[in-house]
Every structure is written in structure tokens, then in C-alpha cells.
Amino acid sequence: MITIPYLTALTTYFSYGLLFAFGQLRDFFRKIFDWCRASNLQGYAPICLGLEDFYIRRLYLRIQDCFGRPIASAPDAWFDVVERYSNDNNKTLKRTTKKSRCLNLGSYNYLGFAASDEYCTPRAIESLKRFSPSTCSARVDGGTTTLHTELEECVANFVQKPAAIVFGMGYVTNSAILPVLMGKGGLIISDSLNHNSIVNGARGSGATIRVFQHNTPSHLEKVLREQIADGQPRTHRPWKKIIVVVEGIYSMEGELCKLPEIVAICKKYKAYVYLDEAHSIGAVGKSGRGVCELLGVDTADVDIMMGTFTKSFGSCGGYIAGSKELIQYLKYTCPAHLYATSISPPAAQQIISSIKVILGEDGTSRGAQKLARIRENSNFFRSELQKMGFEVLGDNDSPVMPIMLYNPAKIPAFSRECLKQNVAVVTVAFPATPLLLARARICISASHTKEDLVKALEVISRVGDLVGIKYFPAEPNKQQQEKGMIKVD
């Protein structure tokens, strides 16, 4: 539940209305100019029909310099951001050779494996020399090396499921598995804020899709009851299969899923549970085993556990863990296993080594230290931001914290001001988030030291005052008042 000041809601709508009106005006004049200029594509259909690319041309391109910034080093706690300039008001951006060293608050580097690590990197380089960067074939042809089988066992063991299957890309894991599991006559009930990969996979499967209100188990129960009673559309026959898809940590909200209630409801109505732990595996839970461990849900109750290796393990790829029969079936039918190139061997070795570090099997306690550090860092940062008066979303212990901006003009203002002071943040706006709720999303890493966090807090506080996003009254704290915080209205 997000609380917005009413006046901010009104001004946000008005700003978007103004941007929309100007965009339409410019499109209108563009149409007149183009009508005068003859086109050499007579008889061809236009690539973009009507207003399809309106949002990109008229709103996104204006603030394009805040998105897609190229970086010139590994995405560690501090990294090099390449500076860009534009001669035509952000329509095209040109790179310079100058780089600025910035604090990285945007990368999904939860446990600090993104930069070179004393245990993982030598082993990854050794496997690169032994196996070469790519297996150059699909898993069923010649792409299964000893590393792949070791990786699948390692992942199954880590997630505490009987078996696992690994793919080369995280997005593809969702969009290629859902069409295999579900077909016409099945029902997919997904959370309203699920990731685009799940939406794509669900649309590609041909099953009926219903959406339930984000993280509201009571609405899920209502939707389940209604759909089970109704049956398939038009024929009203019973559904062949019902699957409920939820995520462990929602990347735009930083919230944890209400897993115990949802699993209880699914058991009651005999629906399967598909848990996408892209952001939570490795980052939450006492030993890093994800949201099931954190919330005390038995992994045998979750039928299909999916995750990606991009966030906490510093690699690439995705996995599905489940019962032996399920994984065996997927190995026969999933197109990503049969036709897509298997995961790159050094990437696989990186995952195996990082899992060993997290579990402490490399002989040191670095894994436990990293997990403790990310938990402390997240809780410290979140509570400090809330004390300063920002509206921060997300539950405690979650390393993702969005700071609400709302107004479309504050998005580039916040992003550019922070970059000037050498802090790189990621801002997200419509259409990845609802229209009103634009935000700046901060991802805390275990490699951020306390000084880094304090510096980030100072910069964000100063920029927040300048831009005007401290929507809640700041808690009076003697130390912060000494730093001279004046609330700008």
C-alpha cells in the first residue's frame, strides 16, 4: 500500500497530461511536414502503426540520458560510468572517452560476486582454459559437460529439492517453461506485478490467464473459487491444471511474497505453486536459501522453484528445481533445453564456486559474513532513509528499496543530480511501473561498506531536498539536524 500526498497525485496527472499534449502537438506538426515531403516507400505498410511508439518517441527519448548508461568496469560497489553528451536534445547520445567513478546503487550485486572474488575468479578462469567460453551446442547434442551435471546437483542441493535443470538465460527460463507446463485448457493465476518474462511465457502457453491483486491472499482465494466454479471459458469443463505464479521478492516493490498463506490456499484448492526467486535466492534467508527459508515454508510444498543466477551469484542463467519426474519431463520437452545453447562453462563454474562460498564449503566463513552484511546494510539504509522523510517501499531484510518520486520531472532531476555527485541510481517510470508511481530503485550489496552507505545517504538527502521528494515529515534526530537539513516546500 503506497501513501501518496493528494496534491502530488494531482500534479503528477497534470504533468503527464501536459507532456502528452505537447507530444501530440509535435506529432501533429510532424505529420504535416511529412505529408509535404514525399516518401520513397510507396505501398509499404508503416513499421509502427499509429500511436504504438508514441511513448518512446515523445516521453522516453526526452530523458534518455538517465537510462542505459554505459559502464566501463565490473559492476562492483564503485564503478566507472562513461559520460555521454547529446547535440540534438537527447534524441541521439554520443559517448566520450571520459569516465567518472561512481558509487553503484543500481546493480543486482547482492552478495558482491560481481567483481573478482578470491575463490571464484581463479576457478572460473581455469574452467575457461579447460572448457572454452562456449559449449557451442545444445544440451542434448554435445553441450552437457561435467560442469553442467555438477551444477544441476549443486543447485538442487542448495535449494533443497530433489532435482534441478539449468538454462543459459534467466528470461528464457520463464518464457520457455510455462508453455511446456501449461497448455490450452489450463489456468495460470499470476500476481498482478509479475515480471515480463512470466507474462510472456503465460501468453505463449495458450492457457487462460487470470490476475490476482498483488500479494493479497484473500483475493487469490476469491479468484480461485470463481474460476474453479466457472470452469474453462465457453465449455465450462473443469480445468486441466491450475498453476499460481508468484515471485519471492518483487523487484519493483522490494516486498516479500506472502508465501505461507498463498501455499496454504493452493493446497486447499489443489493448485500448483510456481515460485520465481530471481531476486531472493542467495540474498535472503539465514543461509541464503531464499524466501522459503526466510518465511519458514517447506520446499516440498512449493511445486516448482525457479530462480536466476544473475543477481546473487554474479553469473548468468536460470534454473528450475522440482521433483525428479518433473525435471525428467522438462528435459524431454523444454525447447530451451533441446535447442538453445547450454550455459557457458565459466559461468557455470562461477555459480558452483559462489554457491560453495555461500554455504561455507570453501573452508571460510565469508558466505555467512556476506549474508549478515547484506542484511545489516539493507536494514540500516532503509531505516535511515525512512527517518529522513523519504517514502521507501519494501519489507525489512529485503535488499531492494524503491524511493518514490511520482512526478515525471523529478525522475531526470533526481537521476542527473545524483550522477553529478558521483552516485549512480536507477530510476524507473511508466510503463514499467504504474503511471503515478515512478521511483528510484536502490539495490544494496554486501560489498558496500558503511562509509559508502553513509556517503550515499548524504548525497540522496541533499538531492532529495533539492528535488523535493521528502513526502513524509522527517523524524527529528539531533545528529541530522546538526547537518543543517532545511525542508524545502
Next chain:
Amino acid sequence: MYVKAHRPTDLNRNTEWFTYPGVWTTYILILFFSWLIVLSVLNCSSGLAWTIVHLSHFLVTYHFFHWKKGTPFADDQGIYNRLTWWEQIDSGKQLTRNRKFLTVVPVVLYLIASHTTDYQHPMLFFNTLAVFVLVVAKFPHMHKVRIFGINADQ
């Protein structure tokens, strides 16, 4: 003062912004401010200003709600390409609160415009025509109906 934003289950990003708090107030405030602007720029009587606001409201809302089809995003893959904005809101459910509000606004504007011009002739005719077209376009029976093939797809 704060309001709570409930997350809707509408998957269509073209229309789900309409379900958040504050939209109705913004709409009414925009109409009121445009009346003030017309009055100050044209220096006419208040009745004529309301008529101008009513007719330009008719043109703008007819174009965007009932003429333009599809969504301004390419990754919807064209599933809404045959539906106008009015047919897309609330996932096509009829007679919801938003639809009732949007039907009432042109009628109220019509009453204000006719009252402040004292029901005089040329303005009354245009105002009545505008409100008739808008209200008929919003009837539940007109969902996905294209009269005489106007605005239908190829």
C-alpha cells in the same frame, strides 16, 4: 493529506492509470482552469467561454476516447488494436464507476454551458449535438459497434 494507492489488477497499461485516486479531481480542475484561460485570453462573456470549453472538450475527448484505437506501447503486441480507449477501460466491463463519471461530465458541462448562455440559439444547437454524440458513444449497447463502418479496421 495522504491517499492510499491500491494496485489494480488491470493489465492494460493504457487504461490502468485511470483507476488511481486523484484522476477525477484532476479532470474537473483541468476543465475549470481551461475555462479561466479562455475567459482571460478571449475576453468574452462567461457563457461563450463555457461553450468553447464544452465544444473543445467534445473534440478532444471524442478523438482520444472514441476515435483513436490501440495503445501507445508496442509491447502489447497489438491485442488492443481494434478497441478504442473507451472500450478498453475497466477491461470492457460496462457501467462501472469510472464510466458513469465520464458519462456525467459532458452532461454537466452541457447544462452549465446552456444555462450561462441563456439557451440562445446557435450555441444551443452545437452544444446539444456535442452532448448527444458523446453520451450515445458511451452507451453499453455501443460497445464495439461501428456505425456505417466509420473507424472500422480494414
